[in-house]
Amino acid sequence: MPLPQTDDGIFRYVSVERHILERIESGELLPGERIPSLRALGTRLGVSVSTVNQAYMALERRGVVEARPKSGFFVRSRPDRPPAPRPSRLPAKPPTAINRGALIREVLGGMGRRDMVPLNVAQTDESLLPTRQLSRLLAKVATAGGESVVGYEGVFGNLGLRRQIAWRLVEAGIEARPEDIMITSGAMEALYIALRSVTRPGDNVAIAAPSYYCFLQLLENFGLRAVELPSHPDGGVRPADLAAALDRFDIKVVILTPNFNNPDGARIPDPAKAEMTAMLTARGVPVIEDDVYGDLYFDGGRPRCLASSDTEGYVLHCSSFSKTLAPGFRVGYLLPGRYAAKAFEIKATTNVCCATPTQIAVAEYLSQGGFERHLRKIRAVLERQARIMEERILRSFPPGTRVTHPGGGTVLWVQLPEAVDSIALFYEAKAKGIGVAPGNIFSSCDQFSRFLRLSYGNVWTPVVDEALTTLGRLAAAQAEGAGLPKDDDCPKHNP
């Protein structure tokens, strides 16, 4: 069992926890069976007896095992898993104008502050990224490059990089030629260009609820109206809900994050993705696909994309290397499909093209072939951190708390008990130096006012651990107080 790069006591004992959980899940250890003694497992895994003991006690708290006096620990009959949050109750609601800007600015205000515990930032910890290697490559590129490094790239970007990306997309089942790919300043710019390519102010846009708040900000900024489609933590947006919304409203474009939707971590099953692509193609409705977490799956191999079954160019596929390589290099990409001419014009009049040196450095990195090995490493660390954080939430938060069990990505979506208000919790946490993202910013209406998004992308440290305990205590205090009942649907006065 390889221990993760940033090893500490917590990691070590969580590794032991995982080891036991895996043996239970695989059927090697059956309900009612005794699990290995502290000493036996400690020797086998090369950890101390007290570490194994910590792990077993955590498993007991989670209800996975039970201690029997003088006999050791036994697998419980029905291991409990933290219950998943309920999906939004409503099907597609009428188009809604969006006004989340002020709240989102407030939340973003705390970002990047070194004095905050950044549970609000959905990114991979810098220490997990191949920083030294990329810096070396950038230095090499700069030394060798001359005019080609200082001069403009074409509007669509560096050709060598586009070749590497085309090659990588094969793994996600996407056939693209280098000339089909536009390099963008991160996935955010890909989304921005895609959205502007297919909408005019006043248009209706179908979008998952919950969705990444920057999508909502973009819609708000461009005067677009949201038709929200419920996302289910166990399968994302359902084809039937999409079909119903398309029947009922004049929808100009759909925005989806089919792999590990931010914030609920939902993954749309691959057959449902193909069904949706076919449905949208038949109706001639474009779909913007955000696949920024697609490479960060925990098991089962690379998930497919909407673009994997796109034959007519209606899927505008967006992604980046910001979560996996170097956020500050601002290298993302867009497959604009049939909207390439419009996308070209928008890129040219937004910023002409992307910075040249970082494009070449990423192309160099990809061509050296170590990317997949690097991804395996961060996937393993992220999965571990997700499971630790789930466990901590179960332990520290008030009864009635539900949490997702994502199969990839970098965030957990936490549903708090009735009396808890996530905006109030946001401010209380901020006062304690903890950054969290309150549920309200992930939808155009207030259906997620009891939710929090917590990022496990940051390396696990005692400070993070302590922050979760504090958060749990704050939530519990709210739950115990006299909270008014919350309406978790859209306010009725919304258009």
Next chain:
Amino acid sequence: MPLPQTDDGIFRYVSVERHILERIESGELLPGERIPSLRALGTRLGVSVSTVNQAYMALERRGVVEARPKSGFFVRSRPDRPPAPRPSRLPAKPPTAINRGALIREVLGGMGRRDMVPLNVAQTDESLLPTRQLSRLLAKVATAGGESVVGYEGVFGNLGLRRQIAWRLVEAGIEARPEDIMITSGAMEALYIALRSVTRPGDNVAIAAPSYYCFLQLLENFGLRAVELPSHPDGGVRPADLAAALDRFDIKVVILTPNFNNPDGARIPDPAKAEMTAMLTARGVPVIEDDVYGDLYFDGGRPRCLASSDTEGYVLHCSSFSKTLAPGFRVGYLLPGRYAAKAFEIKATTNVCCATPTQIAVAEYLSQGGFERHLRKIRAVLERQARIMEERILRSFPPGTRVTHPGGGTVLWVQLPEAVDSIALFYEAKAKGIGVAPGNIFSSCDQFSRFLRLSYGNVWTPVVDEALTTLGRLAAAQAEGAGLPKDDDCPKHNP
């Protein structure tokens, strides 16, 4: 007389030409006086007799001097200068919807093609930029940097770079704190963010005619309407014309390039700039200032900006290092003034922030203090190239051709005789491997259909020289053909 970096025969004899012109303009050589003999001047300037002879013949063709048999060359009584183009005859016209996209795409299609003579590209030749120094600094930054080079910058950009920019702005009379400055991906992105910060679709925008075509593309893309203000090559947009337009139309924002307007090279006098800033401030109308050529003045010191007298934050000042340091680094900046919160939101939802390493490299470059020396060098080269190109146009183009005599920047604006159509000329030139920018793309109506914009930013070579001769021949052929008279005002059917 220092000869320019990229010396060749043409440069050498043009230097001689300039030397004589300067002595005439300073009054040292008076009309009717004999100018130095070929041999005397050749010895003094260290060039051959035949070089001086070439220069004198060119001066004769320009009508500056005349040859008298067996006596030598004499200063003519009234030296002719190439006549400047007439400004547009109309004052501000009613707001016009813009539809130049298709034509602009056609023109842009030829850009970056290595097989074309790029007289259409308004940029500084890469060989004039401090490429090696910047590459070295980028390599140094990459080697030293670690996480800070690979990680995100804040939305407003690298603080060290903003400090350097604040310092430089003092020279242009602009007082800005680092926190007032947002780093953008070139000046294009600064303009895009500025425009989105202050407009909604359908708004009227006052803009100079002619103006950089990317501004018109931006207006078209955002559904904005142009109120065109005539730009005069000898003083740009006049305060009185601006005032009249503000009185007559509901103008939401003004876009101006007060220093060396692209394409007509016009510079608004500094007092007129201050007058306009005061006028707009009093009316509460924002103005977007593009100052991308402000550092490329030929004489008289750094021109002021609209922002130099801005006290209330109504000026959104945009610039970049793309014309002076490294276009491919994509480092520009915006002073968003009172619209900072909106600009922040737009930057965050467009691409979050700019690439980190190139920002740090430019900051390093600026902190080393060689920028001003570098600027002096490229200013001198650009001025020389401008004067050569003016002379070539006078020599090669048909009678009736007028050309600007800019005090900075990188482009000439050429007015062709009545029968010549610049779109036809654009296609004819393209067929001969010469890229030019036809006048029509610089306005929302067809008032510039007899104009060409030619860039002298590229290093002067025999290929460029030959291209100008070819262009002149093509224009002359059109002028001699049976050309229909052209209406150089807006078509009457325009709204």
